[in-house]
Amino acid sequence: MSDLDLRIADSGLAAGAAKLTEDLVADKVASRIAAKDATLWGPDAESEAGKRLDWVDLATTSRPLVAEVTALRERLNAAGVHRVVLAGMGGSSLAPEVICRTEVRPLTVLDTTDPGQVEDALAGDLAATVLVVSSKSGSTVETDSHYRIFTRAFREAGLDPAGHIVVVTDPGSPLQARAEEAGLTVINADPGVGGRYSALTAFGLVPAGLAGADIGGLLDDASAAAEVLGRDAAENPGLVLGAALAARHAAGAEKVVFADTGSGIVGFGDWAEQLIAESTGKQGVGLLPVVVESATAPGFADAGPDATPVALGTDTSGALLSSSGPLGGMFLLWEYATVVAGRLIGINPFDQPDVEAAKAAARALLDAPPDAGGDAPAFTEGAIEVYAGDWLPAGKPETVAGAIGALLAAAPDRGYLAVQAYLDRIADASVAVLRGELARASGLQTTFGWGPRFLHSTGQYHKGGHQNGVYLQLTGSVRSDLTVPDRPYALAGLQRAQALGDANVLAEHGRPVLRLNLTDREAGLVQLATAIAAV
Structure with a gap:
């Protein structure tokens, strides 16, 4: 017997999800997923789905x-x-x-x-x-x-x-x-x-x-969950969760905000982030996961109508949805829910059509790096070089705080801010605390991703999902570099090409990108925190 637990705190959402679940049960969606029926997501998705359904067993x-x-x-x-x-x-x-x-x-x-x-x-x-x-x-x-x-x-x-x-x-x-x-x-x-x-x-x-x-x-826990998730039943948590996410998306809540409230699982939101963003963020629609620090963090406790707070754990205070269970079962639950939501939203949850663009742009920059004059900063303040495109308003700001403020002001109503840190996830770990500070300062749902990791995760959503994001890139000078054997580049050059390549693709989509390069990482992070406090 599975130990999965799913709860919906809002009665209106529960009713809407129940209605959608009725239709899913009538269409035998759960058992058809378990049977690897590739026709569930329409004829355009059938070929790809037919090669991507072995996860169910x-x-x-x-x-x-x-x-x-x-x-x-x-x-x-x-x-x-x-x-x-x-x-x-x-x-x-x-x-x-x-x-x-x-x-x-x-x-x-x-x-x-x-x-x-x-x-x-x-x-x-x-x-x-x-x-x-x-x-x-x-x-x-x-x-x-x-x-x-x-x-x-x-x-x-x-x-x-x-x-x-x-x-x-x-x-x-x-x-x-x-x-x-x-x-x-x-x-x-x-x-x-x-x-x-x-x-x-x-x-x-x-x-x-x-x-x-x-x-x-x-695998034992996943096996127990599979028995429940493959049933065509109104209480199937995979169907109900997928239906609830799709119902919220239809109501304009395209962000899904995750906070751990005692799940016993460490880092589950980061895994779910890739699953959901890359599966649903395409054709101008989709669900954007926002992983926050706690249930009291900005973005969760004060979530607006554009977001659905989801608690990972049994403490559901402040959440519209909550899910808990053993890790093997949770993997499978969210996989089922994501493909169910994909069917209801009307997209193919198995492709990632916008991921290759950033990779191609990075390869082009590795082959032909821009010269120093072609990549000059708009201005430098202390240990931070500021790079921005033509989205900046007339009379460009000349401080880091002013540039960040301009980026936040460029976000549309119910937009989001994505912080992208092409830095050292260990030595520069303290930069992650800026997510909450920027969310508080901006009132925007704010994601934080380590580059280039997020390119294999939320990167698909940034280009293919709702086009209402603004992007803060953080890069940094390196003390020493590592050459890559039998390749014409070193790691720092690859890292820079990945950041600039993704920024170029986002700019082609008409999205504002602000890059702050820390010429001294330690001093630059202190200066950045001060600048954000002044926004």
């Missing part, structure tokens, strides 16, 4: 991985290898990070191009390290860079990479061919599962299992 099909990963972990531990570093982006890293943080298992996650953060991972005991290289396509540029850098480091330390690298990828990917040629351990994932639905595939289970997480128990 992963609780069964992933079971052989438990023994395989356990045996691999024992072999590695016997050789003195017990420190797990995961190189992966988006769906290849978010789920295992949640699993390990929840079970308090050590896992170092590299979902960054910041050289300082990668150097920090390299500074650990390499002889005791296994690098899990996870990429569905086998060509993810960030992950490829980490793979090359760590391979060099292992060799320079006199270590055979074959004893320290495990590759997780789809069958037949270019990464698989390279890894097998190098004699590395390769574990294939199910190619019939999209990245953001891959929590219970090898992408989620291999790194988490190597770190010591109970992946068998995770």
Whole structure:
């Protein structure tokens, strides 16, 4: 029996969701999802959906991985290898990070191009390290860079990479061919599962299992949830949750604000952020997840009509919706709810048509970097260089506070602010507190994302969803850089190209982007906090 719990605090929303759920039950939507019916999202989506529905029975099909990963972990531990570093982006890293943080298992996650953060991972005991290289396509540029850098480091330390690298990828990917040629351990994932639905595939289970997480128990919980979620019943929580999200979207509440209220799961909102944003944010519609610090944080406690506060946990105070349960079940619940909401909103929840644009722009900038004169700041104040486009009003502000104020003023009614930090997620972690300060100052729903991680998550929504966002990019000078073996760039250049490339694509969509470059990160962050307080 599943331990999933879903509650709707608002009677009007409960009634609206119940009506939509009636129709979903009559159409046998739950059982058709469980049966992998690719016709549920219309003829235009059928081809893609037909290749992306294996996630519904992963609780069964992933079971052989438990023994395989356990045996691999024992072999590695016997050789003195017990420190797990995961190189992966988006769906290849978010789920295992949640699993390990929840079970308090050590896992170092590299979902960054910041050289300082990668150097920090390299500074650990390499002889005791296994690098899990996870990429569905086998060509993810960030992950490829980490793979090359760590391979060099292992060799320079006199270590055979074959004893320290495990590759997780789809069958037949270019990464698989390279890894097998190098004699590395390769574990294939199910190619019939999209990245953001891959929590219970090898992408989620291999790194988490190597770190010591109970992946068998995770699948047990998912199996119990699958029995409930596949039923055509009015009380099916996946149908009700999907219906409630779609009903709120139809009423103009396109943001979904997550606060943890005692779920026992650490970081679940970050995982759900990618699932929901990338699945629904397209064709000018969709649901924008906003992950906040607590139920008293700006954006949740004071959510307006454009947002739906969702509590992760049993304490539902201030929330319209709440959900709780074991992690394996919660993964599956939100996956069902997302594809149900997609059907009701009228989009294909399995494609990501706007993700490639930012990647292409970054590649173009790597091939032909702009010269210094073509990328000059509008002005510099202290340790912050200010870059902006022609969206700034006449008589451009000459202070950082003024530029931020101008960006906030450019947001439309019921718009949102996205803070994008292309910085070190460890050394510069304090920047995340600015999300709440900016939300309080602006009155806007405000997201915070680490770059380039968010490009594999909310990046799809930014370009494909509701076009009412304004964007604050934070970049920083680096003290030292890391070259990428056999590539014509170093990490700092890649990081810069990713930031500028995404900014260019957003500008092409007519969205205001303000980039603040910290010439001294420590001093710049202090100055930035002061400027925000003055807005």
